[in-house]
Amino acid sequence: MIELKSAAEIAKMREAGRVVARAIRAMSEAIVPGRTTTGDLDRLAQKVVADAGGVCSFKDYRGYPAHTCISVNEQVIHGIPGNRVLRDGDIVDLDLGVTLDGWCADAAWTFPVGTVNAEVQRLLNVSKESLFQGIAKAKAGNRIGDIGAAVQRYVERNGYSVVRELVGHGIGRTVHEEPGVPNFGKPGKGVVLREGMTICIEPMVNMGTHKVCTLEDGWTIVTADGKWSAHFEHTVAITRDGPEILTAE
Numbered sequence: 001m002i003e004l005k006s007a008a009e010i011a012k013m014r015e016a017g018r019v020v021a022r023a024i025r026a027m028s029e030a031i032v033p034g035r036t037t038t039g040d041l042d043r044l045a046q047k048v049v050a051d052a053g054g055v056c057s058f059k060d061y062r063g064y065p066a067h068t069c070i071s072v073n074e075q076v077i078h079g080i081p082g083n084r085v086l087r088d089g090d091i092v093d094l095d096l097g098v099t100l101d102g103w104c105a106d107a108a109w110t111f112p113v114g115t116v117n118a119e120v121q122r123l124l125n126v127s128k129e130s131l132f133q134g135i136a137k138a139k140a141g142n143r144i145g146d147i148g149a150a151v152q153r154y155v156e157r158n159g160y161s162v163v164r165e166l167v168g169h170g171i172g173r174t175v176h177e178e179p180g181v182p183n184f185g186k187p188g189k190g191v192v193l194r195e196g197m198t199i200c201i202e203p204m205v206n207m208g209t210h211k212v213c214t215l216e217d218g219w220t221i222v223t224a225d226g227k228w229s230a231h232f233e234h235t236v237a238i239t240r241d242g243p244e245i246l247t248a249e
Helices: 006-029 039-051 117-136 145-159
Strands: 067-070 076-077 091-100 103-112 168-170 178-181 197-200 204-206 213-214 221-224 229-231 236-237 240-247
Touching: 006 039, 006 145, 006 236, 039 067, 039 091, 039 103, 039 204, 039 213, 076 091, 076 145, 091 117, 091 236, 103 229, 117 197, 117 204, 117 236, 145 197, 178 197, 178 221, 221 229, 221 236
Parallel strands: none
Antiparallel strands: 067 076, 067 091, 076 221, 091 103, 168 178, 168 197, 197 236, 204 229, 213 221, 236 240
């Protein structure tokens, strides 16, 4: 069932979203190529969130062992933070959910580590823009398929692929709610978007095939061909005035 949120409830999600944005920024600014580990960033995010009075939504969710998901290079999503050192030329996806005062927000951003080559920078640019192409369609009266079609069209026009097995989602009192929000589809299809809906739009864009597989840890999703992937996500509210990004600082 899709739960519509009141203006007051969306305001609480907006506060959680600001904490998400603050923590992601702090993580990104703390990266020192050749020195910083993904575990360092996980601990930093937990501190920022705790200092704001929130909790990290991913910790212990369905048994997930960390506070954040941090995925590097060919890792698409759900990378478990640990001892991996981030190297110059890597890309790193920082994915964080926060629960604050009973309401959740979730965002992800893929950052270059040091200096990346032009091909990798183009992947980041296209992936980020595909998120905003999808957000632009998140208007009352449109359908879920309009969002996915906009993302897919932009990504594939630029020579990349969108992951099919993993999708965005509704969000509110819990970090994952109905409806699912695919990054592919046909315009005019799927659930009708209504004022008060809150969703996470999160393109996962691969340089090569859209196919993915899961590592032995049971969590980390990687591209099937080993080519790199980028992931961008915002929590978005459907309002009478259009889409509102709730995970902007």
